[in-house]
Amino acid sequence: MSPPSPAAARGSIAARVTANIIDALNNGVRPWVQPWDSATALGLPLRANGVAYKGINVIALWAAAQTHGYKSRHWLTFKQALALGGAVRRGERGQPIVFYSDGTSAEDGEGDATTPRRAVLRSYVVFSADQIGGLPVHFYTPTITPPADNEAELAARFARVPALVEYGGARACYNPVTDTIHLPPRHSFVSAAQFLSTYLHELGHWTGHATRLARDLQPRASLAAYAREELTAELCSAFLGAELGLAVDHFECHASYIDSWLKLLDRDPGALLTAAGHAQRAADYLRSFLDGAAASPPT
Template sequence: MASDRASSGKDRTSLYAEITNRIIAELEAGRLPWVQPWGRADGPGDLGLPRNAATGRRYSGINVLILWGAVFRHGFSGQGWLTFRQALALGGTVRKGEHGTTVVYADRFIPEEERRRVARDGGEPGAIPFLKRFTVFNSDQCDGLPADLVTPPPPVPEGLILPQAEELIRATGASLRLGGDQAFYSPGLDYIQVPRPESYFEPINWHRTALHELGHWTGHPTRLNRNLSGSYGSKLYGQEELVAEMTSAFTCASLGIVPTVRHADYIGSWLEVLRDDDRAIIRAASAASKAADYLLAFLPARRGESDSEAA
């Protein structure tokens, strides 16, 4: 039994080395272009006019265009909107880290002096137009709202997320949100955002993206504690991107998932900031092997094997 587990651990190490060598060979053949594998989502489920979810009042004018744009941009499932205070009054709350959308309210007011003038001299009062700004949040951005105010997101079509990937993501307990047209991991708020699988030109590539962001998730201080503070374009940021993509490559291979987008394509786009370090990808592969092992250990079939290797 122990020898079988040791053999399995060696097999996985060999698999990681094989993938690393393959990617290095592709990179040495020339820098490869990176193409984002997803497009825009098909749009929201509710195409009606945006409305205030607390009062039922419909928004009008320029606010309709502003809120429609936000729904399409972020992939929200409904057209219900609330201010922060309205969400609290309904027993809910705006989810931490969510960004609101600014709408405007146009009206006129009559100054007190003008009222006195009209009372004294008669005639029509002169009203002054003004615009007031409000920040509102889609009901998708809130937790704890009454059930009748929440539009459940449409289920992911069967078969688009492979069961072995779904099992792993669920087992990690990571907070993964589907929607919008961006993929990222938020270290401060500790959640992952990826577009829905339907947004991908080839849905199999959703797994590469989700496991890439899950790779970043492993670097949180409460997990493998990597330095995630690098700003976009910096060497530190590029190094972490290499780690996440190698983690995705190792985990995809271990789960039998074969994306059509090559991992080398993405890695090639980041090696530019690491040209002065020809060992960068080797170090990234080492960190990624730890990250992939960390993730795979969440699967029930792997736990005993992982414990044995640690011992």
């Protein structure tokens, strides 16, 4: 029997991961939000070598950690655990994730760099350090990113992004026609974290302009396209928020978003994989400004 094609493998893993996310959304839970403390950001899941996972893998591992109550941010393959002197406990079940590549770097089941490709090639299984005995102690230390508490410093970093921001009105949005972010006045937000998280969400939309990452930003003509772009901005905010200590708590986050995402994922299980990929590229684009370097338009 011949092995499944790359397209079939992609479809299979996307469907499995999406099914887990749909279960969480049906329960009113966004897996990229801390269920017990909306003011605390999730930390990015880490590979055996301490490098963060990317894209769809981040969401899959966040969802698994919430479902099973895992505290460690580290996830290892069976072989990696053995190499470090540990062993997966009998009866434990791993989490399927994917070989992920953004076209410039890649990660596989053993954590080795490979020839860059632009496709998800295969899936593999990882285990939380909480499922493994005998690892070095640092693998078991919960390392949740603490809440951001320096609004001025973060606002200054956000201001490095060359986006036009106008304040006023009662809603937050990005207008692709004028290439302008609109935010309510600072006092309209219940906290600095909500203000900055909303700002970050709209910056996620801003990355999609034709002069930047060139996503389809005319989504209101299609409910599915609108849901996909909102999911992209939400995940971009979650990925960067995990690094900055900002929880996903933007100004207009409400139940209708979850309903629209459920409808989208029910029709197209691959939409989550697509949105996560767009969100990772958006986060990487913004990070270059936040870290003080100029971003180059994609080629």
